[in-house]
């Protein structure tokens with residue numbers, strides 16, 4: 282039946298239909314089957330995502346047909362995210378290597394990077410920035426790409442993630458401006474000062490994790506879960522960040538759906554929940570001075586959940 286498929290558009294349409302019929306979840310790189318199939322087919326054919334529409338009429342060779350069809354079937358039968366199948370994805374308009382060593386890049390923080398963090402940086406001079414819990418390195422590397430005068434450290438506790446992040450540093454040619462450090466949160470960069478700390482840490486609750494679709498089981502659990510209510514790592518970040526921020530430094534952290542639990546746990550703390558083009562996405566900004574002012578309540582909340 283697939284013998285009738287001939288052109289790039291045919292295979293994108295076929296992939297999208299297969300994905301829809303199979304009831305796949307789209308949450309990693311795309312939110313719909315057509316974009317997902319487009320990513321898979323173009324990447325498999327080594328074509329950029331912005332080819333002129335006329336190329337859609339181009340016909341595949343027999344070898345290309347087999348490769349594309351095999352990936353479409355693996356996407357359906359194994360529920361593998363398309364980024365892992367083709368080994369690459371896009372974040373903030375930049376191409377990154379992606380595989381099982383780290384989460385597929387998808388943070389809404391890409392929108393902040395692309396817009397120069399407006400208005401959150403508010404004219405602040407940034408010399409050093411930190412991407413905490415960097416995974417594939419996407420946030421820190423994109424920050425360095427968009428801001429050639431920033432020095433960026435990227436840290437992760439996972440050797441696997443850091444190996445991939447280092448490959449992405451080389452892939453994006455930002456060696457010398459981006460340093461990858463193995464670290465349990467801030468432990469490996471103690472004594473350094475940052476004007477901006479950005480983090481997309483693990484924040485999925487155990488209940489949410491148990492209910493996630495099969496696609497997420499291919500990602501490292503270390504990158505997703507963070508205690509019962511998803512806030513264990515976030516509270517450690519809030520508790521320790523002030524020591525590493527410069528006096529008027531800014532902290533930006535993504536906590537997704539755990540936003541509500543965080544706001545309820547620390548009602549005094551003036552988190553500013555950032556509005557994205559699509560609305561709020563569970564990302565807050567907080568000034569160093571607020572971390573200092575509310576240090577006692579933050580510390581109490583962080584200590585309360587440390588393993589005894």
Ligand SMILES: C[S@@+](CC[C@H](N)C(=O)[O-])C[C@H]1O[C@@H](n2cnc3c(N)ncnc32)[C@H](O)[C@@H]1O
Pocket residue numbers: 383384385386387388413414415416417418419420436437438439442464465466480481482483484503504505514
């Ligand atoms: C949600 S993933 C985010 C990856 C990347 N920032 C992104 O947006 O795609 C969280 C990352 O935090 C790392 N991580 C978990 N616990 C950590 C810790 N205690 N210290 C440093 N990194 C940690 C995981 O290895 C994972 O790569």
